[in-house]
Amino acid sequence: MADKKEKVDRVVMPEQDPDVRRRNFMEVPLGLSEEMAITEAKRCLQCKKPACVEGCPVSVSIPEFIKCIADGDFSAAARKLWERNALPAVCGRVCPQEEQCEGRCVLGKKGKPVAIGYLERFAADWERTNGTGDVPAVAEKTGKKVAVVGSGPSGLTVAGDLLIKGHDVTIFEAFHKPGGVLVYGIPEFRLPKEIVASEVATLEKMGADIECNTVIGATVTIDELFAEGYDAAYIGVGAGLPRFMDLPGENLIGVYSANEYLTRTNLMKGYLFPEYDTPIARGRNVVVLGAGNVAMDSARTAMRLGADSVKVVYRRSREEMPARNEELHHAEEEKIEFVLLTNPIQFFGDENGRLTGMECLKMELGEPDASGRRRPMAIEGSEFKIDCDLVVVAVGSNANPLLTKTTPDLALNKWGNIISDPVTGKTSKKAVWAGGDIVTGAATVILAMGAGRAAANSMHEYLTLGW
Amino acid sequence: MAKIVHREELAQGTIILNEIEAPRISRKAKPGQFVILQADETGERIPLTMADTDPEKGTITIIYMVVGKSTARFRDLKVGEEYYALIGPLGAPTHIEKIGKVVCVGGGTGIAVLHPIARALKDAGNEVTAILGSRTYDLLILEEQMRNASHTLHICTDDGSMGHHGFVTDVLKETIEKEDIALVVAIGPIPMMKFCSLITKEKGIKTMVSLNPIMVDGTGMCGGCRVSVGGNTKFACVDGPEFDGHQVDFDELAKRLASYTEVEKQSVDAYNKCKCNAN
Ligand SMILES: Cc1cc2nc3c(=O)[nH]c(=O)nc-3n(C[C@H](O)[C@H](O)[C@H](O)COP(=O)(O)OP(=O)(O)OC[C@H]3O[C@@H](n4cnc5c(N)ncnc54)[C@H](O)[C@@H]3O)c2cc1C
Numbered sequence: 001m002a003d004k005k006e007k008v009d010r011v012v013m014p015e016q017d018p019d020v021r022r023r024n025f026m027e028v029p030l031g032l033s034e035e036m037a038i039t040e041a042k043r044c045l046q047c048k049k050p051a052c053v054e055g056c057p058v059s060v061s062i063p064e065f066i067k068c069i070a071d072g073d074f075s076a077a078a079r080k081l082w083e084r085n086a087l088p089a090v091c092g093r094v095c096p097q098e099e100q101c102e103g104r105c106v107l108g109k110k111g112k113p114v115a116i117g118y119l120e121r122f123a124a125d126w127e128r129t130n131g132t133g134d135v136p137a138v139a140e141k142t143g144k145k146v147a148v149v150g151s152g153p154s155g156l157t158v159a160g161d162l163l164i165k166g167h168d169v170t171i172f173e174a175f176h177k178p179g180g181v182l183v184y185g186i187p188e189f190r191l192p193k194e195i196v197a198s199e200v201a202t203l204e205k206m207g208a209d210i211e212c213n214t215v216i217g218a219t220v221t222i223d224e225l226f227a228e229g230y231d232a233a234y235i236g237v238g239a240g241l242p243r244f245m246d247l248p249g250e251n252l253i254g255v256y257s258a259n260e261y262l263t264r265t266n267l268m269k270g271y272l273f274p275e276y277d278t279p280i281a282r283g284r285n286v287v288v289l290g291a292g293n294v295a296m297d298s299a300r301t302a303m304r305l306g307a308d309s310v311k312v313v314y315r316r317s318r319e320e321m322p323a324r325n326e327e328l329h330h331a332e333e334e335k336i337e338f339v340l341l342t343n344p345i346q347f348f349g350d351e352n353g354r355l356t357g358m359e360c361l362k363m364e365l366g367e368p369d370a371s372g373r374r375r376p377m378a379i380e381g382s383e384f385k386i387d388c389d390l391v392v393v394a395v396g397s398n399a400n401p402l403l404t405k406t407t408p409d410l411a412l413n414k415w416g417n418i419i420s421d422p423v424t425g426k427t428s429k430k431a432v433w434a435g436g437d438i439v440t441g442a443a444t445v446i447l448a449m450g451a452g453r454a455a456a457n458s459m460h461e462y463l464t465l466g467w
Numbered sequence: 468m469a470k471i472v473h474r475e476e477l478a479q480g481t482i483i484l485n486e487i488e489a490p491r492i493s494r495k496a497k498p499g500q501f502v503i504l505q506a507d508e509t510g511e512r513i514p515l516t517m518a519d520t521d522p523e524k525g526t527i528t529i530i531y532m533v534v535g536k537s538t539a540r541f542r543d544l545k546v547g548e549e550y551y552a553l554i555g556p557l558g559a560p561t562h563i564e565k566i567g568k569v570v571c572v573g574g575g576t577g578i579a580v581l582h583p584i585a586r587a588l589k590d591a592g593n594e595v596t597a598i599l600g601s602r603t604y605d606l607l608i609l610e611e612q613m614r615n616a617s618h619t620l621h622i623c624t625d626d627g628s629m630g631h632h633g634f635v636t637d638v639l640k641e642t643i644e645k646e647d648i649a650l651v652v653a654i655g656p657i658p659m660m661k662f663c664s665l666i667t668k669e670k671g672i673k674t675m676v677s678l679n680p681i682m683v684d685g686t687g688m689c690g691g692c693r694v695s696v697g698g699n700t701k702f703a704c705v706d707g708p709e710f711d712g713h714q715v716d717f718d719e720l721a722k723r724l725a726s727y728t729e730v731e732k733q734s735v736d737a738y739n740k741c742k743c744n745a746n
Pocket residue numbers: 094095096149150151152153154155172173174175178179180181182185186214215216217236237238239240262293294297324400402403435436437438442443444445446448
């Protein structure tokens with residue numbers, strides 16, 4: 001039996017044609033059909049000691065949910081997923097599976113791993129479109145009130161878990177729409193906003209109160225929330241401060257942070273201008289600096305906004321590019337060029353202050369640095385110019401001090417990230433927990449959710465037993 | 468929430484005042500801080516300074532000039548209607564202290580931004596001279612309020628329809644020649660702030676200006692509002708909007724403000740045309 005199973009090839013996800021999709025904002029992978037999902041699910045060996053589960057930061061019951069799909073019970077698969085992961089439709093799409101669950105799958109040793117991400121997405125999508133719409137049962141009210149600050153994946157997870165345990169939850173969000181990076185950062189073509197909205201709607205049906213347009217630290221402080229009667233607070237405000245490179249010419253018109261570029265496009269729907277009022281520059285020759293998911297999202301967005309050419313400029317080599325494999329692959333298919341071993345040194349502009357080009361240096365790789373990656377070193381005299389009218393700086397982000405500045409008894413590390421217990425999420429301040437990017441620095445959706453789940457358990461203990 | 472409870476046209480069709488329900492913000496706001504407003508889901512996020520607050524009533528007041536599509540949409544909101552989003556208070560409050568003689572220079576709708584600051588400076592025991600300027604007297608706003616918020620008031624109009632015929636900088640120059648001024652606060656169009664700062668720099672008088680770059684979030688997450696101050700990049704929404712006028716690169720700011728001028732023009736023309744057709 002086992003031999004026969006291995007002969008079935010890993011399913012190929014149907015996708016929009018690269019030449020078509022590079023000019024539209026619709027989702028790229030089209031999803032598996034029921035038949036494809038069942039065939040793929042049957043490839044899973046149902047390992048007794050599943051290595052895949054060890055690779056998943058929240059230990060999703062992978063063989064179990066896949067078994068449900070193989071048996072054709074898609075609704076049961078979705079429910080199995082929810083036990084560990086509140087946002088499977090999101091994670092199935094954005095987790096770096098090759099480094100996590102799929103990276104450990106035994107089938108990957110000889111051939112291709114089970115497409116765990118595709119199956120996770122399939123089950124969640126199926127349930128969203130065909131399911132009963134039932135929301136998880138909520139325990140009897142405890143009478144305790146919890147404030148969740150930030151509505152990214154971390155905050156949404158905490159809210160869901162605590163609602164199920166019977167607590168009252170209010171989510172405070174600075175923006176006018178909930179979802180965090182899932183709505184303002186990750187583009188529509190990778191994560192349709194309707195999915196995030198549906199997850200948020202489920203929380204609302206479970207009783208969550210969502211107060212948008214409320215900047216904690218400015219509109220109201222954490223201490224004031226306690227004075228208003230909240231019993232505990234969770235801080236999941238992400239790592240939203242853009243990093244620039246401090247290069248000459250960086251304030252020219254046409255140089256954007258990835259945060260601004262993606263927020264204007266996704267959250268404010270700049271790609272639908274003038275139907276939506278927020279404008280976004282449509283560059284002809286675009287350069288994106290960086291090589292993570294944020295850089296790929298920016299580059300692919302620029303292509304969809306009509307660029308003639310989009311270059312990703314990165315100072316290391318292809319192997320070190322931190323983006324998910326699928327994003328790199330999709331970007332290349334969409335005719336995005338990778339200009340590797342190259343570092344920008346300055347930007348040039350015209351008399352109106354508009355960007356016209358940039359100067360770069362070629363790099364070579366030296367000895368490994370602290371991160372274990374080989375250190376890029378400039379090659380002397382290798383300066384060259386690239387003509388461009390739009391640059392997106394996507395070289396990382398830092399913690400925003402807006403909230404922490406007004407909460408002085410919250411211990412921070414030297415980069416301004418909140419220090420919290422790695423197991424419980426407890427901070428130095430009584431009744432306050434923190435998790436996600438504000439603690440770890442920019443990381444992943446699933447890690448932010450894992451931190452939320454751990455904190456919710458600890459918060460529940462506190463609310464029922466004490467600090 | 469964010470319901471308009473009172474509306475006035477300070478200059479017909481071009482300068483509008485809205486008093487808006489915002490209990491939390493009204494309790495927190497300090498002079499110099501701003502809010503971000505959005506007319507509806509498709510709208511832009513527009514920063515406007517709070518010209519006044521009433522914590523007891525739970526309202527804030529904004530005064531804005533209609534310049535493009537977003538402010539035109541604000542103009543068309545009626546009493547009883549709500550803004551889709553209202554966020555604040557944002558930005559660093561003005562540093563108010565007693566330092567002696569202060570000159571407050573305001574131009575155009577900058578006077579709305581200046582007013583709460585002048586009032587706070589006067590309340591803190593400073594001797595306040597106000598110099599207000601506008602293109603023509605009809606466009607001068609908050610004259611009475613500024614008279615109350617100052618000890619001496621000068622008015623300048625470009626066309627000579629009231630007060631000094633000429634720019635606020637002329638009166639500022641005379642004032643700092645005659646008196647020993649500890650602080651100048653200049654808020655208005657960029658050229659006005661730039662020239663006020665140049666004049667005071669010669670005499671080494673501390674000068675504060677309030678910058679109005681294009682913004683998105685107003686919380687430090689996009690960097691769109693970056694300005695050069697003393698050779699360093701600052702985010703106006705969190706590090707400002709007030710800065711030392713002697714350090715600001717006004718030319719860069721003026722250029723960055725024109726980032727979207729062309730597309731914005733299409734946008735407002737389409738909006739006004741569409742409104743005409745509807746009527
Ligand atoms: C463009 C982009 C692409 C990415 N792609 C991937 C990917 O493919 N796979 C992956 O796993 N990860 C990806 N990531 C990383 C992932 O999105 C983050 O690690 C994750 O979203 C962090 O979740 P969070 O809940 O900690 O914070 P966030 O998602 O950042 O949410 C924080 C929320 O808090 C709000 N907030 C901030 N300050 C305040 C305040 N003072 N008061 C109230 N609200 C506040 C913010 O507005 C925001 O909504 C990507 C990130 C970006 C930017």
